[in-house]
Amino acid sequence: MLQSVKWGEFLLRDLFEVASSKKIYHANNLENIFKNQIKGSFPYVVRTTRQNGVRGYIIEDEQYTNDANTLSFAQDTFSVFYQKQKFFTGNKVKILKPKFKNQNEKIMQYITACFQKALSRLSWGVGSTVDTIKIIKIQLPICENGAINFSFMEKFIAELEATHIAELEATHIAELEAYLSVTGLKDYKLTKEERQALKDFENKEIKWKDFRIGDLFTRIKTNKLPYKAKELPQEETGKYNLPCLTSSFQNQGLNYFAPREGATILKNVISIPSNSDVYKAYYQSRDFTVLSDAYAIKFQKLKEITSKKYLFLVTSINKKTNLPIYSYKNKLGGWNVVKDKFIKLPIKEQEEIDYEFMENFILAIKKLIIKDVVEFSNSKISTTKKVLNK
Template identity: 30%
Template sequence: MFEQYRGKEKAPNQCKDGNIPLINEISTNNGLSKYATPTKVFTRNAITISINYATTVFYQSMDFCASVNISILKNDKILNKKRALFIISQLRKINQKYDYTQKISKDKINDTKIQLPITASGEIDFDFMESFIAELEAERVRELEAYLKASGLSDTTLNPDEKSALNTWNSRIWQEFRIGDFFDIRNTTGLNTDKLNDGLEYDYITRTSNNQGILKTTGLVNQSNLNEAGVWSLGLLQMDFFYRKRQWYAGQFVRKIIPKIKLSKNAILFFTTLLNCQKKILLSVLVRNVDETFRNLKIQLPITANGEIDFEFMESFIKAIQKECIKGVDSYLSKNIATTKEVINN
């Protein structure tokens, strides 16, 4: 179905900054590692699909360059956005076979078989793919609109405290603190997937960066392996921190980060960002050194005039950021709601 190309760029830290998206083997942000100046002529104008060695699959709709660990699938005659998204949903099933320890090759990608709908005459049913993806998009937009209204996030007007938080970020007083004074890091007892049960009650967390670290859900396995809610999970492959709102089980090589102080919902979001800013440092140390390194890391926190941590500023700042982000979503909804309702009605 596709022509397959390989990336030609070096690692992101070996590429000069520029204005062309560099697709690398990360599993977040659509594979975008940085904006670079390509050393090779390797931009793709047509819609393409990118696959990294660990079989993370993304849709690419613009010019980009790619590292040597990236495969690019191209077929100008059949690919458009909706068809690409449908095909990607099938390609992502190969995640079950390959990972960083058993990487997929160019030949294995070419030999991969996927299931696609066909017409009565045996042709690939591209019309069905497009209508199916359109209906899914319409459904998600409708759910998002209802969620924003129900949660009160449809109000995007900044109050004075929120405006002040945005405008005074750089002029705030910040102080350095040791992470270990606020959080502890502990081992989890990992379970293999064959120990899981059918059910939706608990999340099963692995080292993946996708889906907030959730590989699948499970029913109760046992109490001894069950991890509490209100903590962060840390996968030791990508070093991503995800806040756990409900009880969960862990796969292999997953730590949990336990707060020593009481945090509000918005403070949790603030600290999640700070924790994930430590990713580069943690990736540079051996797994056996992660705990000690984590506890001794330093973070900058806003403080009040009397030297107390300024949790009120954190609250206002996060609320302001949320409202600014929702403005963009609201604009998107306004432009697409009429089309969405038409698709749903049809």
């Protein structure tokens, strides 16, 4: 689209009237600068190059607001922004009032971009006067007769907006599919059983029982690796492709990579640090091995256990291990200590562990999280559409 357009050069003074702000407000003298716009406030435009030049919002005498649908020009930072609504300014901010009739938002945005491009060769601190601002040259699209091609500008911005919305929607769909794929879910609608699990939990209708961790789990013996952490790469490289568990609480304790040869490869277990500042347990769903200052435990009450049940169990364990009282100075200890701690688990009438509730509860939580992400994404797209259609 841009390749076929003709361009013409225009002086700023032929396009805009360069005016001073009706009143200069110094930030140090203002009683309040609000982060968000509230009733009776207007944008406070300063020389910043961020946030459309808006430092915040202030409530002052409205007669000193500058006109809406104009451009703000910061004389020191050489930043120009389209101001859709009336606004106040700080020091060294000029107001550019359009002389042309075609003054809709899309055209003003296009001209702003062209103006900012013309200013790119200037740097902060050079300074400018009204006279030097007036003779700044701007490249704009023109018609065959040399007149400014306002129609092209409007169509170009409209196409950009449509493309942006389409990209947001495509990204939204891709993210949702990715979330569902990772969690193994087809959708995020709660089943009858999942709704009931949430209801029972919220209404405190679940029965709980204390279980000794050592009666539920067994520690897994692993081969001692002939490496120190500092000798291993922190990124997967060649044969160094097996994540190694240490006492770190970052990245689930998996911050190094070792060769698979000679290593005990684990998966679908829980890892716990034995010498750390934070004793947080993690469910490990992928291949890894133990390097140092940590160990892995496996649930022994079921021959097969799903990731949802493990996620429920690891949360229960962390209520006993991941506590602020433990640190390098006040260590929790290893398996010999942890195995004798008790965790609370849901039970049925016969006082057997209620695995069905654990499964449904975790599935419900996963779906609610995905639902929140989807609703946030939908809201972002909807807001973008409203902003662009104003």
